[in-house]
Amino acid sequence: MPIVAYGHPTLRKKAVDIDKDYPGLQQFIADMFETMYASNGVGLAAPQVNRSIRLFVIDATPYAEDFPGETNLKRVFINPRIIEEKGEEWSFNEGCLSIPEIREDVLRKTELHMQYYDEHFNYHDEVISGVLARVMQHEYDHLEGILFVDRINPLRRIMLKRKLTDITKGLVKTDYRMIFPLAKKK
Secondary structure, three states: OOEEOOOOHHHHOOOEOOOOOOOOHHHHHHHHHHHHHHOOOOEEEHHHHOOOEOEEEEEOHHHOOOOOOOOOOEEEEEEEEEEEEEEEEEEEEEEEOOEEEEEEEEEEEEEEEEEEEOOOOOEEEEEEEOHHHHHHHHHHHHHOOOOHHHHOOHHHHHHOHHHHHHHHHOOOOOOOOEEOOOOOOO
16 A cells, blocks of 8 residues: 655544444455555554555564564554553654655653554553653654654754655655656646
């Protein structure tokens, strides 16, 4: 599936809950994983593929070597709700498939209490920490219409304005298909 780029209106909408009868749900989840892997991502939220629903997938396995002890790194989150974020804030260099060629340090809390449903609509109420919590927070933000560049230093964001504008116009190279909101038709 093509990934929508920075500036696309779907990225700023608050996503809506779905139920287990959502049409084509299992195929959509499979397509989300396939799209995420094809783009070399570790997470992908439905708004990034132009569906404003509360669903994201993650596979943080690429971080397993750097964060020993992390388990169950491939998951599906449907209708997630963050109950609480706590702990020390820690900085981590984040990127986003919807904002190619930009990576910035973002501060996030170390621990996350989240309630959600998995792909089988089994309910989960968990406290998660470490890199898994980090990836989950980033993807959760997409469901709330928040992008990682909203969480960086305001001065730094001003400095990135030109690059962000270029992304909206499609003036960026990626190895995956994208929808650019202001790209000129050829």
